[in-house]
Amino acid sequence: MTRAAMQTASQSELQIVRSVADLRRQVGAMRGRGESVALVPTMGALHDGHLALIRHARRRCRHVVASLFVNPKQFDRPDDLAAYPRDEAGDREQLAANGCDLLFAPGVAQMYPAGFATSVNVAQVTEPLEGAHRPGHFAGVATVVAKLLLQCLPDVAAFGEKDYQQLITIQRMVRDLDIPVEIDGVPTVREADGLALSSRNRRLSADARARAAEIHAVLTDSADALADGRGSAATILAKGRARLGRAGFEPIDYLDLRAADDLTQLDRADRPARLLVAAWLDGVRLIDNVPVVPARR
Amino acid sequence: MTRAAMQTASQSELQIVRSVADLRRQVGAMRGRGESVALVPTMGALHDGHLALIRHARRRCRHVVASLFVNPKQFDRPDDLAAYPRDEAGDREQLAANGCDLLFAPGVAQMYPAGFATSVNVAQVTEPLEGAHRPGHFAGVATVVAKLLLQCLPDVAAFGEKDYQQLITIQRMVRDLDIPVEIDGVPTVREADGLALSSRNRRLSADARARAAEIHAVLTDSADALADGRGSAATILAKGRARLGRAGFEPIDYLDLRAADDLTQLDRADRPARLLVAAWLDGVRLIDNVPVVPARR
CATH class of the missing domain: 3.40.50.620 (HUPs)
Incomplete structure (x- = not known):
């Protein structure tokens, strides 16, 4: 056949x-x-x-x-x-x-x-x-x-x-x-620029779509910093939120580091963790998350 | 064998x-x-x-x-x-x-x-x-x-x-x-005098046990009156509650006529119904219920 x-x-x-x-x-x-x-x-x-x-x-x-x-x-x-x-x-x-x-x-x-x-x-x-x-x-x-x-x-x-x-x-x-x-x-399927696939992406304007991948870039950069222990989680997450704000995300509902198994809040990635985000861009609410694997030293 | x-x-x-x-x-x-x-x-x-x-x-x-x-x-x-x-x-x-x-x-x-x-x-x-x-x-x-x-x-x-x-x-x-x-x-299994079997019956004193069957007598008499349409449900149930009180039941949590399928309150037995009671006797809470089958006339 x-x-x-x-x-x-x-x-x-x-x-x-x-x-x-x-x-x-x-x-x-x-x-x-x-x-x-x-x-x-x-x-x-x-x-x-x-x-x-x-x-x-x-x-x-x-x-x-x-x-x-x-x-x-x-x-x-x-x-x-x-x-x-x-x-x-x-x-x-x-x-x-x-x-x-x-x-x-x-x-x-x-x-x-x-x-x-x-x-x-x-x-x-x-x-x-x-x-x-x-x-x-x-x-x-x-x-x-x-x-x-x-x-x-x-x-x-x-x-x-x-x-x-x-x-x-x-x-x-x-x-x-x-x-x-x-x-x-x-695992999440992503566009070439990192934006997670979602049926809600269809609602993004062309301009918003061009900026939307920043949410994944912030996630991966913040997750790397958290895994490496480069500063406190509070500092790393504050920087991430500021960067989302500069890209036009408003409001940011959360950008949080949580335990991977039970979602309790973590102030450092000292066990398997997840970095999760929800933020609005141009009237569309986007959510995404990535694993944070603690570095072994 | x-x-x-x-x-x-x-x-x-x-x-x-x-x-x-x-x-x-x-x-x-x-x-x-x-x-x-x-x-x-x-x-x-x-x-x-x-x-x-x-x-x-x-x-x-x-x-x-x-x-x-x-x-x-x-x-x-x-x-x-x-x-x-x-x-x-x-x-x-x-x-x-x-x-x-x-x-x-x-x-x-x-x-x-x-x-x-x-x-x-x-x-x-x-x-x-x-x-x-x-x-x-x-x-x-x-x-x-x-x-x-x-x-x-x-x-x-x-x-x-x-x-x-x-x-x-x-x-x-x-x-x-x-x-x-x-x-x-x-269907409920009962003692010879009508008291529904319950593991809580063991807590009744000998005196309370002797009076406990009144709860079933009130249920069956009230159910008969309701099925026959002898007066309003409110009147029949008020009489039932008074009779329970005279037998020493205090407090009476409820004596209610309800639809058999979804337990909505009824003011007459015009469809398959259930008469349900909960009342305390001598510190023991007893519950019981009987069907009320509307009489066909």
């Missing part, structure tokens, strides 16, 4: 289900053949960052299920929900071309039927950073991810490190509630 | 596990043989009410797993937790004699490891009745039951109608989070 023919064959295999019953029937058939299943939850508007998750899932398991659900419960601002990009036809093509077997694309009534009254709340790791700026966001994320995991019961589920606090929150929830699944974090 | 020999043989089959890993190994072996599994969560101090759950589970599935865990998160008062009766040796004998295969009896550190930060919260159905009198109780119940269901992944789990609001809460949680299990409610 030619590559084009293979791609066509692969594309024709993407099945779409919209109910939990149909999802379970399809996944049950995979399981009945003793085959492993990975889940990649998405809110659609797929870009290369999502496709990296799909390819990661493909390497981990025989089957890849993607979900597409723009979860109203995790939006703290109605305008952000209304502006969220949607392109199911485009998403389907990209999923098929990257080896996804099955797309679960439920409607809101399927996920939150009348009388829906349950929420999953993770304390501690959700309190700083995004949690302090987006009230209710992580309860919305934890609730929908718990549902998706229990609807599909995959062996593995993959989430991007781009939303690092979300990844840590989901890992904590899965451990605490004994959800029988392995949660994999997948 | 004689009955005694059978009972001995049956007793020798009760296996005990204390870790989630061992529980999953045992249940996995049952599943591997294509056999069904029912779970009966308990806090121990077993009486005939619990054994009715075990026997119900036995009729529903090939294997019966019981759990024994006195869950600190669902006690709103430390003295109530400290006073909760514990008798694992006696519980094991009764489980074995009633056809339970496997007992999961984890310690607190197994259920709530360091850094535990997640809670499951069910709104609406948890707000009145017990929820109004025991802050945090149902979050503790929902969290531990979610964990037990996900640790064991049974086909069926059985809960007593004695704790009717708990049963409704668990059914709502299971539906909302898509936990793949069927929740069965099992």
Whole structure:
């Protein structure tokens, strides 16, 4: 088969289900053949960052299920929900071309039927950073991810490190509630200039887009300085914030050094750490993070 | 085999596990043989009410797993937790004699490891009745039951109608989070005089025990009057409360007519309903409930 023919064959295999019953029937058939299943939850508007998750899932398991659900419960601002990009036809093509077997694309009534009254709340790791700026966001994320995991019961589920606090929150929830699944974090995919891929990047003006990569440059330079112990974290982070300000980021919600495992605040990188940032550029809120690996001396 | 020999043989089959890993190994072996599994969560101090759950589970599935865990998160008062009766040796004998295969009896550190930060919260159905009198109780119940269901992944789990609001809460949680299990409610087991079995009954003085059955007499008489439409619910319930007061119940936390499915307050029994009561007798808090089936005329 030619590559084009293979791609066509692969594309024709993407099945779409919209109910939990149909999802379970399809996944049950995979399981009945003793085959492993990975889940990649998405809110659609797929870009290369999502496709990296799909390819990661493909390497981990025989089957890849993607979900597409723009979860109203995790939006703290109605305008952000209304502006969220949607392109199911485009998403389907990209999923098929990257080896996804099955797309679960439920409607809101399927996920939150009348009388829906349950929420999953993770304390501690959700309190700083995004949690302090987006009230209710992580309860919305934890609730929908718990549902998706229990609807599909995959062996593995993959989430991007781009939303690092979300990844840590989901890992904590899965451990605490004994959800029988392995949660994999997948490294952030970046543009050539370092800007992390995000569906929100589409909202940047050309001028803002040209300046947006400064957020990654500040992260990597600050992380290097923190790892080398060049001065106190307070000083290094103050310089980083000033540099973001000069590049036009305003306001800066946070630029914080945190423990990699439980997100407690650190004043030096004396254990595995993460440097996380959220800042607004030209009306668009960008978030990003990088690891800070303590230098061994 | 004689009955005694059978009972001995049956007793020798009760296996005990204390870790989630061992529980999953045992249940996995049952599943591997294509056999069904029912779970009966308990806090121990077993009486005939619990054994009715075990026997119900036995009729529903090939294997019966019981759990024994006195869950600190669902006690709103430390003295109530400290006073909760514990008798694992006696519980094991009764489980074995009633056809339970496997007992999961984890310690607190197994259920709530360091850094535990997640809670499951069910709104609406948890707000009145017990929820109004025991802050945090149902979050503790929902969290531990979610964990037990996900640790064991049974086909069926059985809960007593004695704790009717708990049963409704668990059914709502299971539906909302898509936990793949069927929740069965099992009718309350009563003493000859009508008193619902409860591990708390042991705390009643002989005099209080003699008067305790009045709570059930008031429930059944009031339920009959409500079902027949003999006057308004307000009048019937006021009479019931007065009668409880004359029998020495003080305070009466509630005597309420509620919809059977979502526990909304009703002022007449014009749909399937439940009459629920909580009242103190001689320092012991008793709860009970009965169905109210609207009369067809």
